[in-house]
Amino acid sequence: MAMTIHVDIVSAEGAIHSGLAAMLYAPGEMGELGIAARHAPLITRLKPGDVRVEDEHGQQEHFYVSGGMLEVQPDIATVLADTAIRAENLDEAKAFEAKRRAEDALAGQTAEFEYAKAQAELAEAIAQLRAIEKLRKMKGG
Amino acid sequence: MAGAKEIRTKISSIKSTQKITGAMEMVATSKMRKAQERMQASRPYAEKMLQVIRHLAKASPEYRHSFMAEQREIKRVGYIVVSSDRGLCGGLNSNLFRRLVAHIKEQKAQGIEPVFCTIGSKALAFFRRFGGKVEAQVTQLGDKPHIEDLIGTVKVMLNAFENGEVDAVYVVYNEFVNTMTQEPLIRQLVPLQAADDEDRPSGPIWDYIYEPDARLVLDSLLTRYIESLVYQAVVENGACEQAARRVAMKAASDNAGELIDDLQLVYNKARQAAITQELSEIVSGAAAVG
Numbered sequence: 354m355a356m357t358i359h360v361d362i363v364s365a366e367g368a369i370h371s372g373l374a375a376m377l378y379a380p381g382e383m384g385e386l387g388i389a390a391r392h393a394p395l396i397t398r399l400k401p402g403d404v405r406v407e408d409e410h411g412q413q414e415h416f417y418v419s420g421g422m423l424e425v426q427p428d429i430a431t432v433l434a435d436t437a438i439r440a441e442n443l444d445e446a447k448a449f450e451a452k453r454r455a456e457d458a459l460a461g462q463t464a465e466f467e468y469a470k471a472q473a474e475l476a477e478a479i480a481q482l483r484a485i486e487k488l489r490k491m492k493g494g
Numbered sequence: 495m496a497g498a499k500e501i502r503t504k505i506s507s508i509k510s511t512q513k514i515t516g517a518m519e520m521v522a523t524s525k526m527r528k529a530q531e532r533m534q535a536s537r538p539y540a541e542k543m544l545q546v547i548r549h550l551a552k553a554s555p556e557y558r559h560s561f562m563a564e565q566r567e568i569k570r571v572g573y574i575v576v577s578s579d580r581g582l583c584g585g586l587n588s589n590l591f592r593r594l595v596a597h598i599k600e601q602k603a604q605g606i607e608p609v610f611c612t613i614g615s616k617a618l619a620f621f622r623r624f625g626g627k628v629e630a631q632v633t634q635l636g637d638k639p640h641i642e643d644l645i646g647t648v649k650v651m652l653n654a655f656e657n658g659e660v661d662a663v664y665v666v667y668n669e670f671v672n673t674m675t676q677e678p679l680i681r682q683l684v685p686l687q688a689a690d691d692e693d694r695p696s697g698p699i700w701d702y703i704y705e706p707d708a709r710l711v712l713d714s715l716l717t718r719y720i721e722s723l724v725y726q727a728v729v730e731n732g733a734c735e736q737a738a739r740r741v742a743m744k745a746a747s748d749n750a751g752e753l754i755d756d757l758q759l760v761y762n763k764a765r766q767a768a769i770t771q772e773l774s775e776i777v778s779g780a781a782a783v784g
Binding site for chain 1: 535542545549550584621622623624626632646711715721722749
């Protein structure tokens with residue numbers, strides 16, 4: 354019997370593949386990797402590309418990943434696939450964008466958080482909800 | 495027939511409101527199911543990540559990431575507040591904000607300053623009304639939130655943490671207990687809390703082969719892990735939103751039904767009174783003639 358390794362491919366938005374494989378091919382950042390059972394523990398980042406899973410009969414299944422991580426243990430390999438295209442400067446741009454949005458949305462307001470006012474208003478809102486609830490119960494009963 | 499016409503108009507207007515709330519209830523029910531599925535689907539990734547991070551913690555890596563470092567003295571904290579984009583979901587958002595306000599008050603008593611990042615328009619509107627330092631925000635994620643939309647907002651907080659502008663980051667969201675119950679929850683993101691305290695691994699000490707190197711790999715791994723936690727918070731909050739909306743809309747439809755019944759009764763009485771009056775007028779008129 355051929356030695357197999359358990360391969361899981363998951364992304365944050367869902368599981369993609371799970372099963373036994375004879376061989377796993379992945380586009381590592383330092384070069385293409387072929388992982389068989391009893392591989393030494395390894396963690397690497399993945400480049401966008403093709404992840405191939407080969408079962409005992411030589412059948413290959415292809416999965417495209419836009420990057421991610423690969424973790425290898427002697428009998429288990431996990432591909433943590435990204436669902437977004439990632440790059441350091443791209444992430445920075447997104448962070449900048451999120452900041453700008455906040456500034457736009459909050460232009461001209463005070464920075465001090467008035468929790469007393471907030472608390473009062475929230476208490477009122479909750480009280481209103483409770484009152485409605487009570488009224489309904491009274492009517493029902 | 496005084497007032498009968500007005501009552502009739504009122505009844506028909508309440509009926510159309512009832513139709514709307516009924517439709518919204520049904521929409522929320524189907525959306526809730528999908529949101530729950532999404533919640534389930536995001537779990538394996540976070541679990542796998544946690545597994546890898548646990549391996550890492552045990553594997554005695556030569557590099558310790560700042561996210562995994564010991565708790566430093568807390569002077570400022572960051573909150574990532576997850577709320578819904580739309581209202582009409584009962585007390586979901588107000589309960590969450592109330593919990594948050596209580597938490598902030600506690601922190602303020604110890605001289606800890608809060609900083610916020612908001613996800614969803616309700617949270618943004620809340621801080622717009624009450625002030626507060628909002629560093630970043632994202633709204634209109636829709637029913638299918640994507641990690642891509644969250645990267646920026648999370649990054650702002652993680653950057654602030656790494657630069658020492660905040661000393662801890664929390665995510666604030668509603669936890670989906672079941673379809674009837676949602677619990678506001680404040681969860682610490684960084685520094686990562688030691689999941690299980692088996693200080694030294696009992697087995698032989700081993701370490702991963704890192705490609706390209708430990709620092710870069712851990713950097714991307716931990717960033718992704720935290721993003722996935724926030725993503726989970728967002729989808730879970732989404733499921734809560736739909737569940738809460740379903741309950742709120744059901745209550746509204748029921749209330750509308752009750753109101754219609756009451757008004758129908760008033761209407762019938764008014765009609766009856768009018769008929770009686772007409773009859774007595776006819777009878778007395780006939781008597782006067784005869």
